[in-house]
Amino acid sequence: MKVMIRVDRVAAILAGCDCYGDLIAEVDPRELNLDERNALALAPEQHGVTDLTAPFPSPGTYPAPPETATPDIRAWLRWRIKCAYLHEQARVQQQAEWKAQADAYIAYWMQQPPERFIRKDWPAIYYSAALPTGEANSPTLPERDATDALERIEAALAEKLDQARELAEQRNRDMEKHKAQSAARRQASQQRRARQLSAWVENHMDDNAKARFKLNLLPEDEILDAIRAAAYQPLDSFERYRKIRFDDITHGDQCIDGQSLDCDTDESKHLSAEQFERFRAIEAAAPEGAKLKALIHSCACETCNAGTIRRSVQVVIPVGELLFSREYALDVPSQPPSEQPGANPRNNEQPSLAPNSVAPD
Numbered sequence: 001m002k003v004m005i006r007v008d009r010v011a012a013i014l015a016g017c018d019c020y021g022d023l024i025a026e027v028d029p030r031e032l033n034l035d036e037r038n039a040l041a042l043a044p045e046q047h048g049v050t051d052l053t054a055p056f057p058s059p060g061t062y063p064a065p066p067e068t069a070t071p072d073i074r075a076w077l078r079w080r081i082k083c084a085y086l087h088e089q090a091r092v093q094q095q096a097e098w099k100a101q102a103d104a105y106i107a108y109w110m111q112q113p114p115e116r117f118i119r120k121d122w123p124a125i126y127y128s129a130a131l132p133t134g135e136a137n138s139p140t141l142p143e144r145d146a147t148d149a150l151e152r153i154e155a156a157l158a159e160k161l162d163q164a165r166e167l168a169e170q171r172n173r174d175m176e177k178h179k180a181q182s183a184a185r186r187q188a189s190q191q192r193r194a195r196q197l198s199a200w201v202e203n204h205m206d207d208n209a210k211a212r213f214k215l216n217l218l219p220e221d222e223i224l225d226a227i228r229a230a231a232y233q234p235l236d237s238f239e240r241y242r243k244i245r246f247d248d249i250t251h252g253d254q255c256i257d258g259q260s261l262d263c264d265t266d267e268s269k270h271l272s273a274e275q276f277e278r279f280r281a282i283e284a285a286a287p288e289g290a291k292l293k294a295l296i297h298s299c300a301c302e303t304c305n306a307g308t309i310r311r312s313v314q315v316v317i318p319v320g321e322l323l324f325s326r327e328y329a330l331d332v333p334s335q336p337p338s339e340q341p342g343a344n345p346r347n348n349e350q351p352s353l354a355p356n357s358v359a360p361d
Contacts, residue, residue, distance in 0.1 A: 001026065001027050001028065001029060001040075001050065002024050002025070002026060002048060002049045002050065003024070003025055003026075003027050003040070003043075003049065003050045003051075003052050003073060003076075004022060004023070004024055004049050004050065004051040004052060004053055005022075005023055005025055005052050005053060005071055005072070005073055005076045006021065006022050006023070006053050006065065006076075007019060007020040007021060007023060007068055007069065007070065007071055008020065008066075008067035008068060008069065009021065010067075011067050011068060011069035012069045012070070014069065015069035015070070017069055017070060019070075019071075022053065023071055024049060025071050025073055027040070027073050032077070035081050036074070036077045036078075036081070038081075038084075039052075039077045039080040039081045039084060040052075040077065042080075042084065043080060052073070052076040052077065052079075052080060053065065053076065056083045056084070056086075056087050057087070058090075059087070059090035059091060059093070059094045060083070060086045060087040060089075060090035060091075061086065061090070062082075062083045062086055062087075063079070063082060063083070065079055066078075066079050095148075098142045098143075098146040098148075098149040099149060101139060101140055101141070101142045101146075101149065102142055102146075102149040102150075102152055102153050104139035105138075105139045105140070105141055105142070105153055106152075106153055106156045106157065107139075108138060108139050109131075109132065109138070109157055109160065110156070110157070110160070112160075114129075114160055114163035114164040114167055115164070115167060116132060116135075116164075117129050117130065117131070117132060117157075117160055117161055117163075117164035118164050118167055118168045118171070119132070126168075126172045126175070127168040127169075127171045127172050127175075128165075128168055129161050129164035129165040129167075129168045130161075131150075131153065131154070131157065131161075141153070189321055192320070192321050193320070193321035193322065196319075196320040196321055196322070197220065197223050198213070200223060200226065200227055201213045201218065201223060204226065204230070205223070205226060209222070209223075224322070227319055227322060227324075228324050228326075231287065231317045231319050231324055232315070232317065232324070232326055234285050234286065234287055235282060235285055235286060235315065235326075235328065237285075238278075238281070238282055238285070238328045238329075239328065239329045239332060240326070240327065240328055240329065241310070241312035241313075241327035241328055241329045241330075242329070243297070244261070244263065244297060244299040244308060244310060246259065246261060246301075248299075248308055249261070249299065249300075249301055249306050249307060249308050250306055251301055251303075251304050251306050252301075252303070252304035252306060254303060254304060255301055255303050255304050255306075259301065259302065259303050260301075260302045261299045261300065261301060261302065262299065262300050262301075262302050263297065263298065263299040263300075264297075264298050264299075265295055265296070265297050265298075266295070266296055267293060267294065267295060267296070268294040268295055268296040268311050269296075271294055271311065271330065275294075275311055275330040275331065278313075278329075278330050278332065279292070279294060279313050279330060282313055282315065282328055286315055286317070287317060289317065289318055290315055290316065290317045291315075291316045292313050292314065292315055292316075293313065293314045293316075294311060294312075294313050294314075294330070295311065295312050295313070295314055295327065296309060296310075296311050297309065297310045297311070297312065310329075310330075310331050311330040311331055312327040312328060312329055312330055312331075313327065313328050313330055314326075314327050315327070315328060
């Protein structure tokens with residue numbers, strides 16, 4: 001019978017031998033005792049050769065293979081006998097651990113409601129029911145190799161899982177219903193928006209615009225600009241906010257025009273008396289339904305760290321299915337003397353948006 005063994009290179013050279021590495025040797029099973037025969041029988045075979053050097057599977061912590069100077073089949077059989085004994089001990093211990101884990105897992109999850117068995121892990125779209133894993137305070141679920149323990153857990157928690165599956169299916173039905181309702185609302189909103197734009201062209205724009213609209217040649221932005229201008233007409237006397245520019249900051253000598261500013265916008269927590277009076281004046285002039293919010297804008301030069309702060313009021317006006325946003329200055333004057341209020345009027349406007357969505361400046 002052919003077997004694969006290994007002779008250690010260093011040991012062989014030190015012993016004056018030049019035969020080392022993986023070798024095929026012949027063994028007669030009749031000359032072996034029962035333990036050696038069992039070890040031989042359990043060793044893997046490939047192409048008619050039984051491999052005594054094959055590693056043992058987990059679990060188990062095994063001794064190093066023999067490092068013989070000459071071919072020694074019995075040394076390799078003794079090594080496999082010892083490894084087999086250690087493997088069996090480790091397997092029994094592992095089975096006991098899996099059983100204890102299963103007992104603790106079943107005891108804990110039998111007390112939990114079915115909702116806790118429901119999951120929707122990314123990128124899953126729908127809810128499903130499964131044995132929970134990795135939850136805080138929960139006993140560990142045995143690993144996949146513990147098939148007997150996992151089958152026992154699934155059998156013990158079968159009723160909980162069935163209830164969880166029913167709940168998951170109901171959630172999925174509710175989710176689909178909600179998605180359909182949302183899609184219907186969006187479609188209805190889009191239809192109302194289209195009718196609103198059409199009515200505005202018909203009632204407020206000139207013949208040229210009406211003719212272009214009929215031929216689908218009128219840009220939507222032109223209609224929105226007209227609606228926006230009418231919505232904010234009561235505030236035309238107030239100065240618009242202009243974003244902070246590089247030249248608005250007193251820089252150090254090393255700075256040159258065109259370098260970057262680090263800017264941030266947040267809700268303002270404080271206003272001076274003068275700023276608040278201007279805020280109230282804009283609020284009084286704003287059309288009904290407008291929402292106002294005081295903002296603070298800060299910019300600093302990325303080179304010299306010089307900076308400045310300004311405040312503005314954001315005025316959001318809903319017009320039917322449209323939502324417009326525009327900012328007005330609370331620090332007056334906020335523009336250089338050479339610029340007139342109203343210059344570049346769209347530098348702080350936001351496009352018309354769907355209801356309940358205001359884009360940040």
